[in-house]
Every structure is written in C-alpha cells, then in structure tokens.
Amino acid sequence: MSYKPPNRAPGSAPPAGPAALRRANLSLVLRELRDHKVLSRADIAETTGLHRATVSNLMAELLERRLVREVGVRHAGAVGRPRRAVALHGAHVGALGMEINVDYIAVHGTDLSGRVLVERRIVHDAVGSGPDGSVRRLAAVAGQAVEAMRRAGATPAGIAVAVPGLVDVTRGVVTLAPNLSWHELPLAERLTSVLGPLRLPVRVDNDANLAALAEYTSGVAAGTPYLVYLTGEVGVGGGIILDGRLLRGADGFSGEVGHLQVDPDGAQCGCGRAGCWETKVGLAALVRAAMPEQAYGLPGRPVPDPGERVSDIADGLAAGDPRMTAAVAQVGEWLGLGGSILANLFNPRVIVIGGYFASLARWLLPHAQDQLDRLVVAAPAARCRLVASTLGFGAASRGAASMVVSDVIDDPTAIIGTSPRPAPV
Structure with missing residues (x-):
C-alpha cells in the first residue's frame, strides 16, 4: 500500500x-x-x-x-x-501523529480504524537543540515509529506534527513558537527533506488545536459542541470548539490564550511581553514556585521528562508539602481567573484541562473552579465547568494522527496499491 x-x-x-x-x-x-x-x-x-x-x-x-x-x-x-x-x-493504512514541545517529543501511531500501533514520549531539549537539531531528532523518531507501524502491518499515509506556537497550516511553516525559539521555520518542508526515502506527506498544526480535536472526538467531553481545551505544558495554549467546529480565526492563529495579559507588572514571557497567563500557570511557573532547585533553565542541569517533574510535585502534595501546596493553590487561582475570561468570551459548556493540569487536577480544580464561578459574569446561567482530560500529554499527538486519518477519509482514492473497479458516482 x-x-x-x-x-x-x-x-x-x-x-x-x-x-x-x-x-x-x-x-x-x-x-x-x-x-x-x-x-x-x-x-x-x-x-x-x-x-x-x-x-x-x-x-x-x-x-x-x-x-x-x-x-x-x-x-x-x-x-x-x-x-x-x-x-x-x-x-494496512497508518496515521502517524507527533508533537514537539519544550522538553519532549510524543508519538501516536494508529491505523485507519483507530487501533494504536505505537505510542511513546521521549525527552528532548528543543531549545538547546535548536531548529536544525530538533528537525533531525523528529525525523529519527518518525523513522523508528514508521518501522514499528510497518511491523504491525500498517504503512503510514502521512505524518502530522503538533507545535506549540503560531502555524501557517497551508504552508507548513511555524511562524512563531516563542517557547521553542522558532521563527518562520518551514517545518513541513525541512522534515520532508530529512525523512528522504520515506517520502511521506507532512502536515503541521498548532498543538492546542489538534488536542482540542482529539478531545472533541474521543475525550472526556467528546461531542460537546461548545468546548475549550487548555494545554498544560511549559507554555499554555487553547483550542476552541464552537458549534462543533474548530475556531481558527481569520489567519489561523486563534487560541493563543497563554498570551492573555493577566498581570501587567508580572514576569517577562517567552513572547517578549510581560504578565502573560502562561507565566502564571505554565509548568515552568509551577516548577519554579514548587521546587525552585529543579526550575527550567538552570545551567548544567539536564532536561527531565515533564511527567517526572509532575510526579514529584504530586508526591509532595500527597505528603502535605506546604511549599508545593501553596504553589498549586496559587496556580489554580490564576487558572480559574484566565478560564473566566475564556468563559465570558466564548460561553463554552466545558473547559477541558490537559497536560500537567490534568495530572494535578485533584489539587488544582477546587481553586480554579471557585475562581471561575466567582468571575464568570453570566454564572450560574452559563454553567461552565472545568474537567480534567483523560488523554494526558498525548492529546496533541493523538489529534495529529486523527488529522492524517481525516486526510485519507477526505480522499480514499489516494490509497494506491489496489485496482478497484470503476464505480458510478
């Protein structure tokens, strides 16, 4: 095939x-x-x-x-x-979804019916590696995943890559990914070139948009026509589903909710502005407050898997660590404040929190929901609730794989290797 x-x-x-x-x-x-x-x-x-x-x-x-x-x-x-x-x-038809973020690369490979063929997450320092090193690592990981899928009997029809930033989907260009320090990177073209003999079509899209699609199709609030999904990574992004459709905006750049300015006197963000929401609720902000000795960007320290950082914080919370408890309470309050802005703007029925937010939902949600209820203008009539995703850090790569599946379904005649009889329309 x-x-x-x-x-x-x-x-x-x-x-x-x-x-x-x-x-x-x-x-x-x-x-x-x-x-x-x-x-x-x-x-x-x-x-x-x-x-x-x-x-x-x-x-x-x-x-x-x-x-x-x-x-x-x-x-x-x-x-x-x-x-x-x-x-x-x-x-026999595979779909390979990938996500690259500040500190990891995630992979989710399926066949057309949704059978999972490969799923993994590896540690990767995207900033330290630079764009060239990251493209090479993406290609190497993709090659390994393709081989695993072929051994399972499926040949990938394409690759889709989720990126935390502004993406020109038509050209496959990452216009701006501040947390990766990428600017005008033609990722689809570069990755296709490095993949070489694999000759697979490559698509690129925003990570939160793809995660929102995964949540809408197979997540905890699947089928909810008015839904907002929030990534919980080093950066924070949003995917917005309105009337069952993904909101992209005039230029495809909607959902950059992590750069809502919530504190004009706050810390500088990777985008160059001050007081963005992600400086208050991103994983880097939580780690800096909860265990500063493990903060991002410290010289001489390797980049650990984000799941390990979150697991350490969860252990501390379960043990009653006062510093971690205070840090999570503060993040939860800021999470609810930003969520209320989104609820006032889009009137969603559900705000799904993913990534590390979901892992720590037991401690974050009470603080966040209290703030949300207090600050939503139309409450209680708006009835917006915060729920934790069950897709974990793999939501964006899962959504990326589903985009490849959609491409195949959009044009089944592109599957080559059989000689179907002519069929009337």
Whole structure:
C-alpha cells in the first residue's frame, strides 16, 4: 500500500467533476462509518441520502481497497430482514501523529480504524537543540515509529506534527513558537527533506488545536459542541470548539490564550511581553514556585521528562508539602481567573484541562473552579465547568494522527496499491 496525497493545499476545495463527486461520496460513506462504528448498506443509504445501488457500488470499491470490512449481519427490528453490516477497516493504512514541545517529543501511531500501533514520549531539549537539531531528532523518531507501524502491518499515509506556537497550516511553516525559539521555520518542508526515502506527506498544526480535536472526538467531553481545551505544558495554549467546529480565526492563529495579559507588572514571557497567563500557570511557573532547585533553565542541569517533574510535585502534595501546596493553590487561582475570561468570551459548556493540569487536577480544580464561578459574569446561567482530560500529554499527538486519518477519509482514492473497479458516482 502507498498513499498519494491530494495535489492541493490543505483546506482548499477539491476540483469538480465526476471523479471528484465519486471521491466525495466515498468520503461520505467512510465518515458515516467513522462516526457510527458499524452500519449496514441500507443504514448508510438512509443516513447519507445516497441511492442504495450507489452505496453498493461505493462499498465494493471500499472493500477492494480494504478500507472497510464486513462484520456480520444486523436485523432491522425484531422481524426485519437481515442486513450485512460493515465497519471501518484500513488495518494496512497508518496515521502517524507527533508533537514537539519544550522538553519532549510524543508519538501516536494508529491505523485507519483507530487501533494504536505505537505510542511513546521521549525527552528532548528543543531549545538547546535548536531548529536544525530538533528537525533531525523528529525525523529519527518518525523513522523508528514508521518501522514499528510497518511491523504491525500498517504503512503510514502521512505524518502530522503538533507545535506549540503560531502555524501557517497551508504552508507548513511555524511562524512563531516563542517557547521553542522558532521563527518562520518551514517545518513541513525541512522534515520532508530529512525523512528522504520515506517520502511521506507532512502536515503541521498548532498543538492546542489538534488536542482540542482529539478531545472533541474521543475525550472526556467528546461531542460537546461548545468546548475549550487548555494545554498544560511549559507554555499554555487553547483550542476552541464552537458549534462543533474548530475556531481558527481569520489567519489561523486563534487560541493563543497563554498570551492573555493577566498581570501587567508580572514576569517577562517567552513572547517578549510581560504578565502573560502562561507565566502564571505554565509548568515552568509551577516548577519554579514548587521546587525552585529543579526550575527550567538552570545551567548544567539536564532536561527531565515533564511527567517526572509532575510526579514529584504530586508526591509532595500527597505528603502535605506546604511549599508545593501553596504553589498549586496559587496556580489554580490564576487558572480559574484566565478560564473566566475564556468563559465570558466564548460561553463554552466545558473547559477541558490537559497536560500537567490534568495530572494535578485533584489539587488544582477546587481553586480554579471557585475562581471561575466567582468571575464568570453570566454564572450560574452559563454553567461552565472545568474537567480534567483523560488523554494526558498525548492529546496533541493523538489529534495529529486523527488529522492524517481525516486526510485519507477526505480522499480514499489516494490509497494506491489496489485496482478497484470503476464505480458510478
């Protein structure tokens, strides 16, 4: 199996014509199966509005491409005729999602049906390595993940990389990632070049946007149409779901909530401004207050896994360490204050907190929810609650993998290696 990516910019309209209509119908069928797991051909015809004969022809092509599989018989009602059921398959088609952050690289590889093939997080000093070193490390990690996926029987159709910063998604350029010290980095192009013989299409997007998509599709508040997701890393970003759609903004740069100025007299942020929200609630701020001897940026100290830092703080909190307890209470109050600004602006039903926020939710949430309830103008009518993500530090890489899956579903005909019979639109 190989995959030929569509010859068009992400998000642009596909060309018109019979082939495009057939491709759109194939995609429509796959999306129904992704959303409903198991359906009969008759079910698909009813939900899509396509003629049953059209669905049968489309299904024949999808079966030949091994993108769906038959899973038995379903009965329509107690005495209805039996219907052959089908489900999303694609065990031979892989999707590789990655995230690079200040102190780690995360990997999440799946097949088309969502079976997890590889998942890991490795320590990486992105700032110390610089852009060139980080691209080389990303390529090395990607190569290892691709080999693991191939051993599991799936060939990746593409790679998507989540980055904590402003991303020009169409060009695959990281416009600004202040915590990584990256500026105008053509990451997609550079990574594609270093990957060389793998010849995989590379997409790049903002980490919080991808994590928000993962939360909306498979997280603790899945399906909530008005949702805000907050990353809990060294930096803080936000992904905003409004009416079931990701809010990108006019230029694709929405969600930079970590740079809301909440304290004009506060510490300098990596973006160059003072008093940004992430200087109050980011992991670097918490570590500096809770265990200053482990603070980020100290000379001569290796960069530990963020999970280790958070685990140490959790142990201290469980033991009643007064310095850590005070630090977490303060972060929780600032978390609630910033969350109230988002609640007043977007009126979400849920604010999902991820990353280290979720790991320490037991101690953070009471302080944060109190502040949120106090500061939301429309409370209690707004009914906004803070909940902890269950996806951990892997939310962005999971969302990145789902973006590759969406690319395949958008154009199933790009799967090469079979010779499907021509099918009417």
